[in-house]
Amino acid sequence: MPSFDIVSEVDMSEVENAVQNVMREVGTRYDFKGSKSTVEVVDGGIKVFADDDMKLNQMHELIRGHLQRRSIGPGQLDYQKIDPAAGASVRQMIVVKEGIDRDMARKIVKEIKGSKMKVQVSIQGEELRVTGKKRDDLQSAMQFVKDLGLEQPVQFKNFRD
Structure with missing residues (x-):
């Protein structure tokens, strides 16, 4: 029958490649000059650290764009609560949904x-x-x-x- x-399903190697591309772009963009903003892949998710809310929103756009180019839709991402860090900086965990x-x-x-x-x-x-x-x-x-x-x-x- x-x-x-x-x-x-999500190919996590594609997520890692997209995150590396985001970091490369953050390093070359003028609006991120002197910024300590980072993105990294950690156990089934993406950890984002940004200087302020505006940079965090820009990082979200970059991540969505690079993942979309690699055939990973925005519906696969689950944005967790934004946590304040030292000073005005913020961090957020983005869970990549599978299953x-x-x-x-x-x-x-x-x-x-x-x-x-x-x-x-x-x-x-x-x-x-x-x-x-x-x-x-x-x-x-x-x-x-x-x-x-x-x-x-x-x-x-x-x-x-």
Whole structure:
């Protein structure tokens, strides 16, 4: 029986490359001259340190832009609370979301079942397995999930005939 998996994955090496490019750009930009602003990848997230809120917002734009160029959508990023540091400087942790959480998985399952497609959907940890009798049914299910407009990007893996 044909099947495929719906997953939400991020290639962390691409995140590291994007962060390195951000640091290179920060080093050359005039508005960051003399600044102690830094960005680094730490255990499943991005740690941002900036001199003030304005520079932090500029760092967010740089990070989003460089990640977008590497096919990592802004929906993959979860911005944590901004912590004040020494002086006027601030730091923030940005968690890179991987896997489909329970609420989002239930929403996808409910939408697919509500569409009356001839496929079965099961939640398997942080991914969804979609099975059906025909390849065309699975392809229409893929298109349906793409058209849902989910806030977190999803990928389709392990398509088996």
